[in-house]
Amino acid sequence: MRGRGAGPLATAALALLVAFAAFPFAWALLASVTPEAELFRGGGVLPERWVADHYRALFATRDFWVPIRNSLVVAGTTTAFCVTVGGLAAYALARLDFPGKAPVLGLVLAVTMFPQISIVSPLFLLLRGLRLIDTYPGLVLPYLTFAMPLTVWLLVGYFRQIPPDLEEAARIDGATRWQALTRVVLPLAVPGLATTAILTFIYCWNEFLFALSFTLGPDRRTVPVAIALFRGQYQVPWGEVLAASVVATAPVAALVLAFQRRIVQGLTSGAVKG
Amino acid sequence: MTSERRFALALVAPALAAILLVAVFPLGWTVWESLHRHDLRMPWLGRPFVGLGNYAEILRDGRFRGAMAHTATFTAVTVALELLLGLFLALAMNRAFRGRALVRAAVLVPWAIPTVVAALLWRFLFDSQAGVVNAALTGLGATAEAPVWFVDGTLAWVPLVLADVWKTTPFVALLLLAGLQNIPGELYEAAAVDGAGRWGRLRHVTLPLLRPAILVALVFRTMDAFRVFDLVYVLTGGGPGTATETIALYTFNTLFQNLRFGYGSALSVTVFAVTFALAMIYVRALGTGPAGEGR
Numbered sequence: 307m308r309g310r311g312a313g314p315l316a317t318a319a320l321a322l323l324v325a326f327a328a329f330p331f332a333w334a335l336l337a338s339v340t341p342e343a344e345l346f347r348g349g350g351v352l353p354e355r356w357v358a359d360h361y362r363a364l365f366a367t368r369d370f371w372v373p374i375r376n377s378l379v380v381a382g383t384t385t386a387f388c389v390t391v392g393g394l395a396a397y398a399l400a401r402l403d404f405p406g407k408a409p410v411l412g413l414v415l416a417v418t419m420f421p422q423i424s425i426v427s428p429l430f431l432l433l434r435g436l437r438l439i440d441t442y443p444g445l446v447l448p449y450l451t452f453a454m455p456l457t458v459w460l461l462v463g464y465f466r467q468i469p470p471d472l473e474e475a476a477r478i479d480g481a482t483r484w485q486a487l488t489r490v491v492l493p494l495a496v497p498g499l500a501t502t503a504i505l506t507f508i509y510c511w512n513e514f515l516f517a518l519s520f521t522l523g524p525d526r527r528t529v530p531v532a533i534a535l536f537r538g539q540y541q542v543p544w545g546e547v548l549a550a551s552v553v554a555t556a557p558v559a560a561l562v563l564a565f566q567r568r569i570v571q572g573l574t575s576g577a578v579k580g
Numbered sequence: 581m582t583s584e585r586r587f588a589l590a591l592v593a594p595a596l597a598a599i600l601l602v603a604v605f606p607l608g609w610t611v612w613e614s615l616h617r618h619d620l621r622m623p624w625l626g627r628p629f630v631g632l633g634n635y636a637e638i639l640r641d642g643r644f645r646g647a648m649a650h651t652a653t654f655t656a657v658t659v660a661l662e663l664l665l666g667l668f669l670a671l672a673m674n675r676a677f678r679g680r681a682l683v684r685a686a687v688l689v690p691w692a693i694p695t696v697v698a699a700l701l702w703r704f705l706f707d708s709q710a711g712v713v714n715a716a717l718t719g720l721g722a723t724a725e726a727p728v729w730f731v732d733g734t735l736a737w738v739p740l741v742l743a744d745v746w747k748t749t750p751f752v753a754l755l756l757l758a759g760l761q762n763i764p765g766e767l768y769e770a771a772a773v774d775g776a777g778r779w780g781r782l783r784h785v786t787l788p789l790l791r792p793a794i795l796v797a798l799v800f801r802t803m804d805a806f807r808v809f810d811l812v813y814v815l816t817g818g819g820p821g822t823a824t825e826t827i828a829l830y831t832f833n834t835l836f837q838n839l840r841f842g843y844g845s846a847l848s849v850t851v852f853a854v855t856f857a858l859a860m861i862y863v864r865a866l867g868t869g870p871a872g873e874g875r
Contacts, residue, residue, distance in 0.1 A: 316672045323669055324686040330701040330746065331689060333712060337704065345710050395595035404588035410596060417603045419859045421807040423828045424852035427835050427845045428609035429602075451603040458595055483587050512694035514810040519836060530696035534814050542703075544710050551697040555689075562692040563685055570684065573751070574758035 331555070338548040345544055360549035370550060372524060373532035379442055380517075380528060381510035384449040388457040389503045393495075396461030397487060401470065411462070417455040422515050425451060433520055440522045448516045453506050460505065463575055464498025465491070501572040504565055508558050529554045607852070614846035620839035627842075634846035644847070646822060647830040654737070654826060655805040658744045662801055663794065665745065666752030671786075673753065674760045687750035695747065699814035702743035706730070733823030736816050740824060743811055748804070752797045759793025760786070799862040803855050827851055 337345060338360055340353035364370040398404065399411055429448050430439070438444035468491060476486045492499075517528040524532070533550045536543060562569055614634055618627045638644050673683060690698065706713050706729045714726040729735045763786065771781045787794075809828040812818060818825035818833070825833075831851060835844035 316675065319668070320672050320683055323665075323672075324683055326746070327686045327690050327750065330698075330705060331693070334701050334704065337710075391594045391598065394591040398588040398591035402584055402588035402591075404585045404592075407588075410592060413596075413604070414599065416859070417599055419803060419855065420603055420607065421803075421828070421851050421855045423807060423809060423831050424610055424848040424855070425603065425606040426832070427613055427841050427848055428606040430835070431609075431613075431841070432606065447602055450598050451606075454595060454598050455603070483584070508692055512692075512696075514694070514696050514813075515832070518813075519832075530694045530810075533700065534696045541709075542707070544704055544707070547700055548704060551700055554697050555693050558692040558694070559689055562688045566681070566685055566688055569688065570754055570758075574754055 334548045334551055338545065338552050340545070342543075342545045346541075360545035361553075363546055364549050364553065368536075368546065368550075369524070370532070370553065373527050373529045374553070376442075376526055377511055377529040380445045380449065381507050383442070383446050384453050384510045385503050385506045387446070388450065388453045388506055389461075389499055392454055392457035393461050393499060393502075396458045397465050397491065397495075399458070400462045400465035401473075401491075414455045414458050414462075418452070418459055420451065422452065426515065426519050429516070430519055439520055440526045442526070444520050445517060445526070445528070448520060449510055449513065452513075453510060456509065457502050457506050460502045460572060461495075461498060464495060464502070467498070468494045497568065501565065501568040504561050504569060505572055508561065511558055610845045610848050610852070613841060614843075614849045616842045618840075618842035618845075620841055630842070634843045637843060638846055638850065643822060643825070643830060644827075647825050647827045650824060651806055651808070651826040651828075654740065654744075654808065655802055658741055658748075658805050659798065659801045661741070661745050662749045662752045663798060665749045666756055666797065667790075667794070669749065669753035670756035670760055671782075673757050687753060690747050691750045691754075693747070695810035696814050698743055698747045699811045702739045702746070703730075703815050706739040730816060731820050733820055736820060736824050740811065740815055743815060744805070744808070747811075748801065752801060755797045755800075756790065756793050759790045763789045795865050796862070799858060799865075803858050806854060806858070807851060 336353065339356045339358065341355065341357050341359065344353055399407060399414075429451075433439050433444045433447070436444075438447070472494070473486045473490050476490045477483070481489065512530060513528070514530045514534070517531045518534070521527050521531060527535070529550075533547065533554060536547050536550065615629060615631060616627045617625070617630045617633070619625060669687070673680065693701075705711050708714060708726065708728045708730075713729075717723050718726050727735055729739055767785050767789070768781055771785050776784060807828045808826050809832065812824060812826050812829050813832070816824040818829045822830075827847070828851060831844055831847040834840050834847055838844075
């Protein structure tokens with residue numbers, strides 16, 4: 307089957323699927339530059355004139371840069387922490403021999419499958435007790451629940467792919483374990499670490515339930531929560547909602563398009579989340 | 581203890597401590613909380629121990645049964661559609677052709693979009709005033725009167741299911757595509773020599789060898805669909821009434837609208853139990869090697 311071109315039927319079906327995949331976002335992109343009055347007349351394909359009103363309103367009157375900053379801080383901090391701490395653990399789990407290794411791996415896999423909804427109540431009580439509701443740590447801590455097992459699981463897979471001979475050679479040459487790790491293994495693991503960081507960042511950027519549950523007002527809301535809670539006076543302010551949707555999607559879409567090969571590989575080999 | 585062991589434990593300890601602290605310990609707390617009556621609206625009642633009282637209430641709770649039925653139906657319909665479409669898409673993508681990178685990029689974008697945004701896009705498409713779906717339906721003369729999708733308990737499922745299929749079929753297709761790429765080409769040649777046609781090769785070579793990948797996709801999608809929250813919260817809010825309320829949304833509403841933490845925690849434990857059962861099926865069926873081992 308491989309090596310042969312797609313038949314006309316398959317090509318047509320693929321074209322249809324690509325159209326189906328691209329249509330909603332393309333439509334939103336178009337609508338986000340259409341004047342509000344024209345939007346509600348409905349039906350038109352191309353706007354009669356293009357406007358940046360919705361984007362302007364988004365930043366001028368809705369302070370949309372606040373949720374963007376919040377999302378960047380929370381997703382960035384979580385990702386940096388998880389890749390560093392999780393990376394060290396993953397190296398040990400992939401390469402070293404120690405008691406309890408199998409149960410730890412099993413635990414990590416099990417936790418990747420935890421439904422968020424089943425721990426949201428104690429996390430709320432815990433964060434409230436620590437006075438961390440509506441703060442950055444109050445989001446980073448809960449985000450570790452899904453980000454940490456995810457990074458460890460993905461990175462174990464990447465570390466296992468690095469040939470052990472190089473590290474052994476370095477050890478024979480007198481390098482300590484730590485030196486072998488930082489000077490030999492880490493540089494080789496950079497692509498895997500980068501892919502893991504991108505995937506973790508995307509999951510954090512898109513996260514909704516915890517961000518909705520552990521923030522109170524607009525000051526600490528992340529992008530998805532801010533968009534979901536957009537309200538107009540009489541009707542849904544579609545122009546602004548769609549402009550915000552485009553802004554929220556832009557960073558992840560850029561990451562995905564730039565690193566699609568790696569992301570597909572990371573997603574399918576360590577597949578733990580849909 | 582050897583130095584290697586000490587070194588390994590030192591490396592694993594921080595990540596393990598984080599996982600235990602933010603995931604395992606809270607899970608135990610949820611179970612403990614579910615054995616109490618704890619109403620944040622009435623703090624003066626304290627937090628009396630009620631044993632399995634909350635679980636007894638679940639058994640009598642009609643709204644819970646409704647939410648479970650909605651969730652089960654949603655899961656069955658979306659997972660079936662996603663697997664069929666995903667399999668078809670993977671088979672088509674597995675052939676070498678020009679524009680393959682474009683196809684991969686096009687299917688990756690719905691996956692990467694925040695679920696909240698996906699929900700909003702589909703709400704916009706189905707909006708009664710500004711939506712293109714109604715404009716198309718009336719324009720083509722398919723319906724005399726444009727349906728109002730979100731006030732009808734049955735029609736409201738249409739955008740929900742479509743949005744979920746749109747968002748997650750790519751993930752299924754990529755998982756299955758990875759599985760297809762592991763099937764050695766010689767098997768197809770051998771089957772062709774034996775006189776197997778296109779359909780025969782699909783039935784006797786592709787599908788049996790793709791079984792593990794199909795199973796992985798099936799179980800992950802089932803677990804995810806079962807706990808669907810973001811999509812429903814944003815697209816229909818569970819409405820009209822509670823017609824599209826799923827179990828995760830009902831749990832969230834119990835916790836954060838009604839502030840009934842004891843009962844909400846019992847609902848959480850129920851969601852966990854079902855997910856855990858599904859995960860067990862996965863572990864049984866496939867073993868637990870990470871990253872391409874034992875898959």
